[in-house]
Amino acid sequence: MSSQPVVPPVVVVGAGPVGATAALLLARRGLPVLLLDRRPHPSGLPRAVHLDDEALRALADAGVVEEFLAVSRPMAGLRLLDARHRTLAEFRRTGGAGRHGWPQASMFHQPDLERLLRAAIDRTPGIEVCGGEEIVGLADADRSVTVTVVERATGRRRDVVASAVLGCDGANSTVRGLIGARMRDLGRPDRWLVVDLRTRVPLPVWPGVHQVCDPDRAATFMPVSGDRYRFETRLRTGEDAADLTGPALTELLAPFGAQDAEVVRAAEYVHRAQVTDRWRRGRVLVAGDAAHLTPPFVGQGLALGLRDVHQLAWKVAAVVTGAAGEDLLDTHGAERGPHARALVRLAALVGRLMTGGGAGAVPVRRAALTAVARVPALAAYATESRTPPLRPGPLVDRRGRAGRRLAGTLVPRARVRAGGQECRIDDVLGSGTAVVASAGPGCVAVTTGGRRTEVEDVDGALTCWLREAGARFAVVRPDRVVRAAG
Structure with missing residues (x-):
């Protein structure tokens, strides 16, 4: 009797809001996760205070958005x-x-967000949290990474074999240094x-x-x-x-x-206004403040990090499970790098215009x-909360009028009625790639996993969204980003 092969955990380094969200996103895709943090307990420092509604798509897929709304304003x-x-x-x-x-836009106290993320982690199977441990080495193999970890209180070392490593360990990132990446200045401190x-x-x-x-x-x-x-x-x-x-x-x-x-x-x-010059080495990737630092003037510090891991988690899952090749991970830096640089430069510019x-x-x-x-x-x-679309690439096809208008942007999280129950379009899209298409007055069709479902467009938001772009359909990625439209 054969048994299923044991999948090594994805090691997430850094248990702040970005790392904790990454752990939840990965675990909800069925991957085992080891969440490491050099601190034995959450810092309790109120750093971030603002998130936009685009970034909340990540918290929604992590299963904590309703709790976040209860502690934010x-x-x-x-x-x-x-x-x-x-x-x-x-x-x-x-x-x-x-x-x-x-x-x-929502204002919040960061320790409140960290508490609800930790509570979600505690009730999510497949996530192991190890505080007070520091990563000191990375060794790449064919389809794995050996992570050397030191217990800070005792100095005891151990090696962990990981299927991938996500460095969400902040501005002074150890992971960034271990992959030979450096921050590039986009403005003065x-x-x-x-x-x-x-x-x-x-x-x-x-x-x-x-x-x-x-x-x-x-x-x-x-x-x-x-x-x-x-x-x-x-x-x-x-x-x-x-x-x-x-x-x-x-x-x-x-x-x-x-x-x-x-x-x-x-x-x-x-x-600081900085973005890393390298987002990946093999199966080791960086996200959040480990990859970019931004002035506060457009409130995108934490939001950028949540976008990073939301757009990365499904790619890591596809590569680790063998559903996609290693080159899928190349799209992480190709997509997130230009987007981060655009918003960091915008924040620096707005700061100069308002206070310089x-x-x-x-x-x-x-x-x-x-x-x-x-x-x-x-x-x-x-006051617009939309951010620039992702650049064209293997997962963003901006050809044609509809593609230029929609590809690289988020599908609206519109209200729909499916099977007599009102919900949001995300609940119908599922966790994979989907196609949203016009299906007559007041209706759209969602095709996912080869199954087509017609749903009522309650407010007409999706129908209007497609019509204004001159689109009959849109291909939506697992992270709710439009891949193509036509």
Whole structure:
């Protein structure tokens, strides 16, 4: 009697939000996962505070999006202020859900997200978590990787044979160094003081992000979730975090009514604009902050990492199970590299436009922002959550009018009715490649695994999406990205 061959685990290095999401995505595809982290327990630091609705597709496929929505808060938009905190321009988001069925932007406390991800990992079969262990070596084989791990408390070493390795181990990534990759600068580093606050009663502030466009003292203030708020300010030359404590910090917080708030944490951060020059060596790949670092101005730090692993997990699963060749992994860097560089450059540019220049830039900025706010199309772009489409490649065919418009973008997470039950199109698409096609008034047909199902397009969102692109059908990848349309 023959037995099924034992598949070595996929080793995910780094148990932060990106690594934890990767572990869940892989396990839900039936792969055993070993999740390693040099820390014995989650850090508990509130780093990321924002996610857009595109990135929530990753949390949805990881099975935690509803729990995330319960601990997050929709963001109302962006208000740009001058040095005296007078409004230069305001870009409001409309209430309700966006094209993916969730708020276009959500604010959250990162430890809350980490707790719900860990809880999901604990109840998901096939994931082993090892804290307090550090990776120190990688040795490639034909279809595996030997990972050398050190237990930090005892110094004990062990080797783990992995079917693949995902380096989600942050800005100072060990995995990135072990594969010979280096970060490439796309902009100058920027030193900021980041202050996390709590209040006993809600502050009477607008529930969006306040950006002070003052070259001398640029600052950001935003409600996060619950009783938490975040304040950030650029440090001047020769200034450090200790210079902005006590009365100095109180004075900076006063315009937002936060002068009496509890300071939970105040730390200096260096915002960098960098992307790795190498995303893969064999079956070892990097993602998240191990692959890119971005200034905070368009809120894409964690979102970029979640996109990385969402678009990578199904590829790793296909290669490990033998359903696809090794060259499928080449598409990871080919797709994620240009996308990350585009968003990192955009964040750096937006930061310069909002806070750069000297005194002479102030009247120019005021005039430009006033003009932008008066043009509805430009104002809408300021709050748009869509990111650029993926570049053309083996998995993105942008030929033809429909292909140019849809390929490389996400299919809308529209409401449909299938078998008398209302759900979202993702529930019908399944976990593999699918084809979504027009099927008469108010209906679309979904073909997956050779089976065709007609569903009612409840709001007409999919029908409109296809029609506006001049498309009769769209081929949708497992990560909900359109591969081709025609």
